[in-house]
Amino acid sequence: MPLDSTVTAILDTTLGVVFTWLIWKTGKILYRYTPYAYPNARINAMEAKLLTDQRINELAESRTLQNFVANLEDTDYVSHLAAVSLDDPAEIEKALERALASAYLLMEEILPKRVSGFFRVLLEEWDVRNISNVIKAKYMGEVVSDYVIEIGLMVPKIKAMAEAKTMEEILVILEGTPYGEYYQKLLLGELDLRGFETLVYKTYYRKLLDYALSRKDEEKIILEEFVRTKIDIRNIVTVLRAKKAGLPAEAVREHLIPGGKVKLESVLNVDNLEMALAELDSTRYGRVLRDVREKISKNIGIAENALNDYLISRMRELVRFYPLSVATPIVYILEKEKEVRKLRTLAKLIGDGIPPEKIKARIGGEEA
Secondary structure, rough: OOHHHHHHHHHHHHHHHHHHHHHHHHHHHHHHHHHHHHHHHHHHHHHHHOOOHHHHHHHHHHOHHEEEEEHHOEEEEEEEEOOOOOOOOHHHHHHHHHHHHHHHHHHHHHOOOOHHHHHHHHHHHHHHHHHHHHHHHHHHHOOOHHHHHOOOOOOHHHHHHHOOOHHHHHHHHHOOOHHHHHHHHHHHHOOOOHHHHHHHHHHHHHHHHHHOOOOOHHHHHHHHHHHHHHHHHHHHHHHHHHHHHHHHHHHHHHHHHOOOOOOOOHHHOOOHHHHHHHHOOOOOHHHHHOHHHHHOOOOOHHHHHHHHHHHHHHHHHHHHHHOEEEEEHEEEEEHHHHHHHHHHHHHHHHHOOOOOOHHHHHHHOOOO
16 A cells, blocks of 8 residues: 555544544533533522522511511412411421422422432432331320421321321331331331431431442532531531430440441540540531531530531532532522521521520521
């Protein structure tokens, strides 16, 4: 073959390889990023409608639950509050949670299918909360309906559990679910209520983590970071509550959720809350806990709020790295959760007749 022909053949082959690579690369970019363009633009618009601190303070001035609900008429909560008894703070709180659940469902609807299922799994947290609450209420002889929120993927089963006449009936209802085996052990005395609740939550978080680890590229990075940080937050709060109560390590260890990023063995083995906080100083959560340390001894919930704020800031960092990604809807959901927590607290405090200034201090974290 003449030299010119050989060179031409090599160039043609090289150009073919380059064009093939460019087409593949372009296709991959389009696959990864284009499906997020519309939903993330829509979510950014929704995020702009989240209630400001000023608006929350104005709601704290409501003084009555009737005024509180009326002051939310220009928000997306209005449809969920429409048929609620304005004399019952608990019913208002449940309505606010239904509004939050609708945000999860919207994420499932508008996001790419390769990640939308994650938000459906997140909805299952209401299932595990309902299952745990119903069974605890049954054992304690309390009114079960007070603890049921009709949200999640198992609402018919939850309602059937609440209406069950005997504890054995609940076993039949839970048959075929991931929780039936744990409940059977509870009935047989092989587990106590706390052990049952722990296993239910371990199953939930394992499912969340498995989903995250099954994704690819930045979707895996973002979802894994989110789930492992949530596990850390739950575990740290569990340990801090235990240390405040003076519980030994062996009474706490089995109730921790596997899969977090932070090793807590050294925290478990200290004698009190102050020492536990000191041990946490060297972890990724040390600074955020240090900023509120003085208040944590009075109210562990302050630590939980600070850690949840850390999770939001961490997800925002990932939004900067991956602007067209699942990080944007996660940040929105976290902000929506935070807003709903504040509104639920407002409803309860207003219902209890707490003065506005004290409510503002509580909501703003100034009062432990």
